[in-house]
Amino acid sequence: MTMVPGSAVATAKSMYMLAARGRISTQFSIVASPLSSMPSLTIFDRVGKKRQRARAATKLDWAEYEYLRAEVAKRLVDRLEDIMRDFPQALELGAYGPHIAQEVNAVKGLNGKGGAGGIETLVRCGLTEEGLLPASMTSKSVTQEGNAKILNLLGDEEHLPFSPASFDLIVSNLSLHWINDLPGAMTQARDVLKPDGVFLASMFGGNTLKELRVAFQLAEQEREGGISPHISPSAHVADCGSLLQAAGFALPTVDVDTITVSYPDALVLMEHLQGMGESSAILTRRPYVSRETFLAAAAIYQDLYAEADGSVPATFQVVYMIGWAPHDSQPRPKKRGSGRVSMKTLQKGASDGNGGGPAR
Numbered sequence: 001m002t003m004v005p006g007s008a009v010a011t012a013k014s015m016y017m018l019a020a021r022g023r024i025s026t027q028f029s030i031v032a033s034p035l036s037s038m039p040s041l042t043i044f045d046r047v048g049k050k051r052q053r054a055r056a057a058t059k060l061d062w063a064e065y066e067y068l069r070a071e072v073a074k075r076l077v078d079r080l081e082d083i084m085r086d087f088p089q090a091l092e093l094g095a096y097g098p099h100i101a102q103e104v105n106a107v108k109g110l111n112g113k114g115g116a117g118g119i120e121t122l123v124r125c126g127l128t129e130e131g132l133l134p135a136s137m138t139s140k141s142v143t144q145e146g147n148a149k150i151l152n153l154l155g156d157e158e159h160l161p162f163s164p165a166s167f168d169l170i171v172s173n174l175s176l177h178w179i180n181d182l183p184g185a186m187t188q189a190r191d192v193l194k195p196d197g198v199f200l201a202s203m204f205g206g207n208t209l210k211e212l213r214v215a216f217q218l219a220e221q222e223r224e225g226g227i228s229p230h231i232s233p234s235a236h237v238a239d240c241g242s243l244l245q246a247a248g249f250a251l252p253t254v255d256v257d258t259i260t261v262s263y264p265d266a267l268v269l270m271e272h273l274q275g276m277g278e279s280s281a282i283l284t285r286r287p288y289v290s291r292e293t294f295l296a297a298a299a300i301y302q303d304l305y306a307e308a309d310g311s312v313p314a315t316f317q318v319v320y321m322i323g324w325a326p327h328d329s330q331p332r333p334k335k336r337g338s339g340r341v342s343m344k345t346l347q348k349g350a351s352d353g354n355g356g357g358p359a360r
Helices: 046-057 067-081 099-105 182-192 210-224 237-246 266-276 291-305 343-351
Strands: 089-093 121-126 149-154 167-173 193-204 250-263 312-324
Touching: 046 266, 067 099, 067 167, 067 193, 067 250, 067 312, 089 099, 099 121, 099 167, 167 182, 182 193, 182 237, 210 266, 210 291, 210 312, 237 250, 237 312, 250 266, 266 291, 266 312, 291 312
Parallel strands: 089 121, 089 167, 121 149, 167 193
Antiparallel strands: 193 312, 250 312
C-alpha cells in the first residue's frame, strides 16, 4: 500500500476521549512495578525515547505526523473484529495518541455492549502523559459518550503494574519495537491476560526504512570513512512466531503488511520521523552527525530511489502478532507417536494394492 502523508490527518483530529489522568478503575489490581529488574541487554535509550515522544506530542501540528499510527490502528482493530467473541476488559500497551480508542469507539460490540471486540473498558497504559493527551487534542470525559469507557495510566511496557489475569485483551500499536527486553515484556503481557485472553500487537519489522539505512551507510562511508547505526534494529518476521512461543502464548499467528509512503525528499522523511517520535534511540548512536553527512545521505537517497515525479519512497514493514493465553479449551497437538501406523494396517494396504502404504 502506498500512502501520502496527510491522508489520515482527519482521523487523527477526530474526537479524543480521556478519563482522569494517572488514575485507574479499582476493578483492576495494581502491583508494584519491578523497576529494579533491568533487562540483561540494553539496546535502546528508554529515557531518550520518552523525551522524544513527549516533545513530539506537545506540538500543535502533532496530528499531521500520525498517518501511520492511525492507519495501522485501523488494521489492528479490523483483525480484532475478525475474532468472534467479546473482550470486556482490554489494555492498550504503549498507548500513544488516540487511534486505538477512536477505532474501538467507532462501532458497537457483537452483542450491543461496548465498542469493537465488545470492549467495555479500555485501559490506555502509556510511557508519557503528553502521548496520552497530545497538545492538539481536547480532553473529554468518556463516562457520558462513546461505546467503551477509556481510562488512562502512565506506565512502562517493560514493567507492567498489573496483577495476573487482569485483562481479556491486550492490544499494542507500533510500540514494541522500542522495548529492550521484548521477550520479557511479552511474557509479562501473557501473565496479565486472563486464560484464553488475546494478545494483539503491531510493530515495525526489520525491513522498515531500508532505503534510509542504505543512504546513511553510503554517505558515512564516503564522508567519514566508517559507518554507525542510525536506523533502529527491529525484529525480523521469521523471529516473531518464536517470540510469541517463547513468551508462552498458544496458537501464535504472524502476518505482515508493507506500507510505502512517498515524500518530497529524504530530509522531509527525517522531519516526519521526528514528528512521529520515531527518531533513533539506539544507545550507541552518534551524538552528532555533520550537516555534510545529512546532505550526502539525502542526495544518495534521491539518486538511488527517486520516482518519476521526483518523490522518494520509504518502506515501513508492519508485523502483526496474535497470541492466546493458554487455556484447556484450546486445540492441542496430539501426543508424540499417536499417528503411528500399525504393521497390520501396512500389510492390509499392501494386499489391497496401495504399494505398501496404509489403506485409503
